[in-house]
Amino acid sequence: MPLSALKEWDTQSRLLAGGHLSLLIRKGGIMETHDGFEVEHRRFLLYPTFLHQNPQELKGEYQPLLRDDPAPGQIHFPALAEVVAVHKVESLEGALALEPLQALTAGAIERRFHYRNRPWVHALLLRVRPLTAPLVLDETPGMLGCVSWVPLGEVEVEAGDPAVSETELAVRQAELERLLG
Template structure:
């Protein structure tokens, strides 16, 4: 059943959220933040608002056309208000341990070989999780006040007030999304 409102929010680099919102990718790669429960990334909610973060974006881990778009910020910086322009339904979670498979997925995401290598080497006993997100633009971008509890190295937060998801529009058509998902699943299962 589709939600009509939510407070559940997935934090991700702003550059990645921009790519999701513009249909340039449907994929996020995760292993977990420093403050994740049990030290590993787990999907807490299937339908989530997308919350952009800026502090830890690293151009050296992005493909050149995305790296050039990163606006560096100082450690501890946060905006006074946070732009929430989209939400996503996490449709697939694909655990991958093999670098060759992750490399075969390179054309489907925004990160470069350095990112893949670093993520696979960090906690090598844990798989890299490939998340496929069906992204929807909210009917109107929302600006929410930043709160200190939204900060820190954690993937999941609940914002103070629920946001309306009704009348959101998918970034990609059903057939375009399904086609990309099928291609990624075929590579992940090879």
């Protein structure tokens, strides 16, 4: 089955793969159509990127995880992610309420919320399964640029158990739902 990958900051990709987080706040790029937001893929690989990773937009406790690209020109895919829930958050209050569940600072959430004069963000709750065998691909010209989705074609991956138990993921989902009201 062909797989795609979602570009996400290296630090956030590692936090998801390690089970420290299950939530991403995204502005767009996942896929925006004239009808609004849709998740283009319900199952995808995490594509750690170093482009635009901003230390000022990460909470202090996660800044020690920032690093330079250890293998420029190669992508080390850490995990397979499955979308559990997607919420379009159309109030800044609601978006800021999600700060405890993810790695971005309140200022970063607010900037994303107002980006392009479109006041909303998307909250993606993910079940993340670290890969049991590394998948390393050479970065091709088709992977470059500020795109969120990268089609990988037919790649073989084997994912292990979820980084977070189903019980813990349910707790995180319940907290997300509570915060969104």
